[in-house]
Amino acid sequence: MGYLPILENANKNLVREIFHKCLRYLLELIILLENGVNLFINNKKIWFYPRVPTILADWPEATSYCLVYKSTNSNISCHFCLVKKNDLANINLSSSDMRLRSHNEMRNYFENKTQNSVCIESVPNFFWNFP
Numbered sequence: 554m555g556y557l558p559i560l561e562n563a564n565k566n567l568v569r570e571i572f573h574k575c576l577r578y579l580l581e582l583i584i585l586l587e588n589g590v591n592l593f594i595n596n597k598k599i600w601f602y603p604r605v606p607t608i609l610a611d612w613p614e615a616t617s618y619c620l621v622y623k624s625t626n627s628n629i630s631c632h633f634c635l636v637k638k639n640d641l642a643n644i645n646l647s648s649s650d651m652r653l654r655s656h657n658e659m660r661n662y663f664e665n666k667t668q669n670s671v672c673i674e675s676v677p678n679f680f681w682n683f684p
């Protein structure tokens with residue numbers, strides 16, 4: 554358990570970078586313990602491996618974790634998928650029109666400097682390296 558800083562009056566990209574660096578600091582042990590760890594509890598050795606099963610967040614917090622543009626005016630504002638703003642209420646979309654955001658795909662947009670086309674910030678996302 555840890556606290557995440559909320560910086561005020563700072564450059565927004567700096568705020569995002571620090572947020573994701575703090576996440577890395579808090580969670581990198583999970584990556585390092587990829588093969589698990591043995592714990593001795595009541596003189597019994599128990600093997601386990603730590604994971605983050607879910608993160609509860611409201612929409613603004615989810616945009617911080619996913620580094621999706623925070624504006625509701627953004628053309629692709631959903632942190633789950635790449636459905637355009639004008640199609641979010643379209644019930645006639647086919648499943649092929651509803652592409653999900655994946656770590657690899659978002660990382661590719663970032664590395665190819667085309668992150669603007671999928672409305673993500675120009676900051677590397679810690680979760681792209683998460684198992």
Ligand SMILES: [Zn+2]
Pocket residue numbers: 631632633634635636
């Ligand atoms: Zn969506």
